[in-house]
Amino acid sequence: MALLQISEPGKSTEPHQRKLSIGIDLGTTNSLVASVISGVPTILSDGEHRLIPSKVLYDENEVLIGHDIPEHKNIISSIKRYLGKKLKDIDTHALPFKIDKEREDIFIQTHQGLKTPVEISSEILKKLKQIATERFQDDIFGAVITVPAYFDEGQRQATKDAAQLAGINVLRLINEPTAAALAYGLDTKKEGVYAIYDLGGGTFDISILRFSKGVFEVLSTNGNASLGGDDFDQIIKHEIIKQNTLEHLNSEDHEKLNNIAKMIKEKLTKNDHLNEHLNFKNHNLNVSLSSKTFENLAITLIDKTIQCVKNALFDADLNVTDIDGVVMVGGSTRMPVIQKYIQQFFKQSLLNDLNPDEVVAIGAARQAQALSGQSDDDTLLLDVTPLSLGIETMGDLVEKIIPRNSTIPIAKAQEFTTYKDGQTMMKIHVVQGEREKVSENRSLAEFILKDIPPLPAGAAKVRVIFQVDADSMLTVSAEELTTGNKTKVEVKPSYGIDDKSIRKMLEDSFINANIDKEFRSLAEIVVEANQIIELTEKAITEDGHLLDENESHSIHKSLVDLKKEIDLNDPQKIKEAIDMLNNTSTSFAEKRMDRSVRSAFSGKNINNIDY
């Protein structure tokens, strides 16, 4: 018989309509599945293990996952790194598996034919779903799956595709730090700003969240894609090598030393001083390490994370004193030295009593429970856009429409106009990134808005609407307003960018801030200059007869000077040349104005003119 769980008052469901919901932490190295059982978020085990290695093996007849895989086999691991990417986005030389290099998308060769990262991820998800259905002896209504805060639209879509393939109804994708905050029940507190410090095996993430009026909002995110627990192992390894003057080490030796270092690191979380005597290549290996020494070695690494924390606080426009709570996530936060420094930095005790490997799955389970309508908890989660979204404008410039770190869902509209007289088409080029120059950003999509009525430059009005939904999916539409011509185009999510590239784009934008500023000021003035040249030349063609020889000569000279300055790339000089052209052509403009006013008012008495 089905075993029952205790429901919240009045929330008992009809038999066979229990809405069983689960939270899934689909990790690079390990995955977990959790569910709220009788009010308690619980990690579901397969009978033995709570952490399921994110490893897949395609045998001739079957697909094996995680612990079910016998050792020394051709195992596919870390598939999350390839989810939502194209072949050109990845380094094909260092892959742990064989791929089909003839295709645009990633296809991995297995005993069961070519498989995509989406298909392989779906096998892991199937396993997690199976653990849950076996646990409950019932179908699963839906799941909340966590993704890194920096996952782009393509990676999020790929995650959803994998879930669908596994037969999982995705209630929602939520960011990993947001799930961690939920695990600690920060949504039951009144209001506050929280920092989520997530140090995993190979990555570091810091997120600043605000909870207010029943809503979680991610204020900012920062991190380092190549900083994690493994780096702490490395400093211990170097210490071992130094203490024992080891030489001529091959890669197998290094692998062994890595494991020894990791073991020592873990022991140091419980001991102040270690004196280990180990066997290594038939020699005695002596390691003497105090937590104080380790602290001195680790401080530079910890400082790196603190620098990221400072950047995140800066992005959120907050001080350390504004933080009401600090959540520790990821196995590496077990290191006492990390706890000590982070506590010192934030000047408060840390939220660290939950298992740091499990908090993300626990939070996802809580959110799944809320979304399936079976708790009183109706926390609405808001996430942010990791990079700015915008479109290309004249002069190879990017006009940002949705800035980085905007909370989603979000919709923003901006009006654009035509650059040339009689322009009937407009290219809408959607880009993602922080740089001012289009080519330095990531191109997401491109489409043409047609049937703009031929009007003078600047008269047509095109409204471009950017919409990012709760799952970070982007839709862009463009509409010509003067005629009401509506052309709506959906931008398909574009696959292929990882945390590292996003962070690199951010870093580049900081490093190149000045170059970008100069590029923008030059590009803008060049656009203005070209427009004035075009207008002036058009006026001369039409009304050149109004000019006397002197005027004509000076205007032509100013035009030539301006064109020359454009090629010399000095915004100040170009500005001066524009002013000069404006000056020399003032009387010309007045003459044209006089004439058109005369023709407009001809035959009318001055008293009849409305002002």
Place this chain on the structure above:
Amino acid sequence: MAISLTKKAAERVDKYLKNRGKGIGLRLGVKTTGCSGMAYTLEFLDQQNPEDVVFESNNIKIYVDPKSLVYIDGTELDFTREGINEGFKFNNPNVKDECGCGESFTV
């Protein structure tokens, strides 16, 4: 007759109640739906209704509305494990027939 909890079930309920941080006990009941007539309900209780019949077993208070009581009187609530699945089980002496999954029953 009465409603009771096994020691194991009582320990679990106590743990869940403490974890929840509020609640005065457990409500047991039946709903007149399901593929086989009736279905059990099992909920946390924050506020007692005047008509509730109250039992106490292994230091846990159990509340049952009188209409439900006629169907489940004599029930012992147990907490068991079946494979990797664990949860509460109604040992109800009144039951004549049960649907396959045990979520609903007839008396």
